[in-house]
Amino acid sequence: xxxxxxxxxxxxxxxxxxxxxxxxxxxxxxxxxxxxxxxxxxxxxxxxxxxxxxxxxxxxxx
Amino acid sequence: xxxxxxxxxxxxxxxxxxxxxxxxxxxxxxxxxxxxxxxxxxxxxxxxxxxxxxxxxxxxxxxxxxxxxxxxxxxxxxxxxxxxxxxxxxxxxxxxxxxxxxxxxxxxxxxxxxxxxxxxxxxxxxxxxxxxxxxxxxxxxxxxxxxxxxxxxxxxxxxxxxxxxxxxxxxxxxxxxxxxxxxxxxxxxxxxxxxxxxxxxxxxxxxxxxxxxxxxxxxxxxxxxxxxxxxxxxxxxxxxxxxxxxxxxxxxxxxxxxxxxxxxxxxxxxxxxxxxxxxxxxxxxxxxxxxxxxxxxxxxxxxxxxxxxxxxxxxxxxxxxxxxxxxxxxxxxxxxxxxxxxxxxxxxxxxxxxxxxx
Numbered sequence: 234x235x236x237x238x239x240x241x242x243x244x245x246x247x248x249x250x251x252x253x254x255x256x257x258x259x260x261x262x263x264x265x266x267x268x269x270x271x272x273x274x275x276x277x278x279x280x281x282x283x284x285x286x287x288x289x290x291x292x293x294x295x
Numbered sequence: 296x297x298x299x300x301x302x303x304x305x306x307x308x309x310x311x312x313x314x315x316x317x318x319x320x321x322x323x324x325x326x327x328x329x330x331x332x333x334x335x336x337x338x339x340x341x342x343x344x345x346x347x348x349x350x351x352x353x354x355x356x357x358x359x360x361x362x363x364x365x366x367x368x369x370x371x372x373x374x375x376x377x378x379x380x381x382x383x384x385x386x387x388x389x390x391x392x393x394x395x396x397x398x399x400x401x402x403x404x405x406x407x408x409x410x411x412x413x414x415x416x417x418x419x420x421x422x423x424x425x426x427x428x429x430x431x432x433x434x435x436x437x438x439x440x441x442x443x444x445x446x447x448x449x450x451x452x453x454x455x456x457x458x459x460x461x462x463x464x465x466x467x468x469x470x471x472x473x474x475x476x477x478x479x480x481x482x483x484x485x486x487x488x489x490x491x492x493x494x495x496x497x498x499x500x501x502x503x504x505x506x507x508x509x510x511x512x513x514x515x516x517x518x519x520x521x522x523x524x525x526x527x528x529x530x531x532x533x534x535x536x537x538x539x540x541x542x543x544x545x546x547x548x549x550x551x552x553x554x555x556x557x558x559x560x561x562x563x564x565x566x567x568x569x570x571x572x573x574x575x576x577x578x579x580x581x582x583x584x585x586x587x588x589x590x591x592x593x594x595x596x597x598x599x600x601x602x603x604x605x606x607x608x609x610x611x612x613x614x615x616x617x618x619x620x621x622x623x624x625x626x627x628x629x630x631x632x633x634x635x636x637x638x639x640x641x642x643x644x645x646x647x648x649x650x651x652x653x
Binding site: 241245247249252253257259260263264267270272274275278279281 | 333337340341344345347348349351352355481482487581582583584585588591594595598599602605606
């Protein structure tokens with residue numbers, strides 16, 4: 234990981250700004266997509282859990 | 296083959312494939328860019344962005360279709376990328392990034408799914424990447440022919456195909472559920488758990504040990520790898536909270552005050568990576584049916600933490616203060632979030648599942 238960052242250190246001052254901005258946009262798109270997906274998955278898990286909780290009868294009733 | 300041996304195969308395959316990727320980036324890809332000063336670095340950064348950023352999406356696919364041979368396919372793609380003609384530089388880079396992301400998502404998710412409450416098992420799989428990539432970046436010093444990394448990439452592909460990849464996934468990953476001490480909402484656990492990860496990647500990317508050139512460049516990665524492995528065993532033995540708190544407490548002074556002493560800085564890297572296996576294991580609590588996605592999300596958090604370094608923030612007094620603040624916050628979150636009960640749970644789990652054998 235660090236060696237790629239060393240590369241980036243040498244890269245940043247000379248790189249045209251459009252490359253840096255496109256890299257930033259790519260991170261935003263990928264990171265934002267992952268965030269939205271995780272929100273959906275968390276909601277699904279909560280729904281499954283609440284469904285399971287309501288379907289499982291209390292221990293006393295068995 | 297037992298799951299433990301399969302995890303070991305995945306760990307060695309991860310080490311070898313990371314080595315091949317380092318060789319490819321600093322060897323054949325850099326050659327294909329000619330004498331340009333900027334393009335090899337740009338390629339390296341885009342490789343890293345793609346390989347981390349694509350993992351959650353691949354993870355979602357693998358969670359839905361666990362029968363896909365993602366790790367083998369990843370190795371084959373990296374091998375093909377290394378064997379492509381020089382003129383295909385950017386195409387080869389894209390192929391290698393997709394292949395490496397596929398392999399890591401498969402290996403990472405699988406190691407979390409089959410860790411059975413032991414942080415050390417998943418830590419073993421994650422640890423190899425840092426060291427492998429670092430050794431691979433020394434490629435220009437060796438002058439290896441282009442065909443060598445290509446052929447080397449197929450070795451881990453064959454190994455994981457025959458010995459590691461599995462088709463029988465547990466429906467829910469519940470083995471790490473006692474690593475959190477509070478009864479918090481799952482979203483809060485997921486969010487808080489990413490704070491230590493952001494602190495680790497922010498600090499690791501910005502703090503660079505001075506005076507380390509040539510083969511000495513391996514040492515930060517060597518210490519980091521040792522830190523990840525040791526962290527797994529410490530978390531199993533003494534509990535995840537102690538592992539994370541000790542790791543951040545040791546890393547805080549070493550990486551903010553003693554950065555001018557390279558060996559102390561390396562020790563700091565080792566301590567910084569101690570909590571990594573705890574964070575990765577805990578991520579499966581909130582996403583218990585999606586271990587591959589959980590691993591991918593952690594990778595994206597690592598990438599986001601590296602953003603300041605990627606965009607040219609250099610180490611200065613202000614950065615040291617920022618790193619100190621970030622590490623202190625991570626220390627507080629770790630003390631708040633993690634528990635020390637995991638060890639007991641892992642033992643009882645093993646006793647039930649494996650007849651008491653580890």
